[in-house]
Amino acid sequence: MPLADRFLTIRRDPHSAEVLARGGDDEAHSILQRTGFVPVVRVHETYHRAPSALAEDKETRLATEAVARLRAVGYHVDCDPVFDTDRRPIRDLPLGASVTHLAECIRQATTTDEVADALTELTAPHDGILAAVEQVLAAAAEFHDHLDATSAPYTARRLRYLVDDRLHLIRTDLIHTRNRLADLHAPHPGRATCTEEVPADEVERSAVCACPPPPRAIPVPPPPVAAGPRR
Known part of the structure; x- marks a missing residue:
């Protein structure tokens, strides 16, 4: 930063x-x-x-x-x-921190089941995160129904449109993704879990890890030097 x-x-x-x-x-x-x-x-x-x-x-x-x-x-x-002030209030974790934690769980996941579990917290029909967002938007729309402001009816309609169309589309796509991952039961090929243990049949007992070494980057050759006109 x-x-x-x-x-x-x-x-x-x-x-x-x-x-x-x-x-x-x-x-x-x-x-x-x-x-x-x-x-x-x-x-x-x-x-x-x-x-x-x-x-x-x-x-x-x-x-x-x-x-x-x-x-x-x-x-x-x-x-x-x-x-100016010398006061330093204690900061409580915002509600979004728990959602951010789900993102970190997905970044560290090594199997499709782990990602499916994280997405379930988003898509659960009764108490999932998207269900809660729907309730918040619906409550905000109801608030505008009785608000004495010129733009209030439009805002209420817009909020209900977000629930019925936009949020519904996001939720449907995520449910499909979650269900597909739940059926796979597969490890992620690029995220193998390292146990840092040497197998019993390992010949080289001095080895500290059974994982293969990371791929070596092949150096990119420099671009050819343009030849100038001969004299």
Whole structure:
């Protein structure tokens, strides 16, 4: 990760009077959004602003909390003096961390059964991750049904479209992939598990591992030198 991504600024813009946060990587952006900031995506940069129509004291509390949370996990934050704080709150693992753990399980899997088990956590019909996402989207649609806003009916329809079409398609494809892997019962040819043990019938008892050596990379010859015109 570039070192520059560990630095952020949180300041009140002198021209617009908005509280703006600039810099950071995706992790920092997640912290800012969980604190309450709103992302602003431009062609050459993504920055964050405090929500509109907040009182100044609430903006200050929001910015101060963001500074505390970012510094608690090692980010360097340059901020206005009014936002500065020595508090370092303990960060709880976000809900997405358990899903990320599934990705790591798949990266380390050596058999189709292990990957099928991981995908089952996504596709389980009653309490799988995608079933939970469906419930969240449905609840958000119901919320917009009774929201007094001009765009609320459109947003509710859009959320239900995501459930009925997009999410349904993803879920169907993943279920098919999971079931196909569950029927294979096969090891992954490129991910053999190394036990670091020498078989009893090994002639060379000094061997430390029965695994074959990794393939040797064949050096690529340099391109031919173009011959210049003869004189």
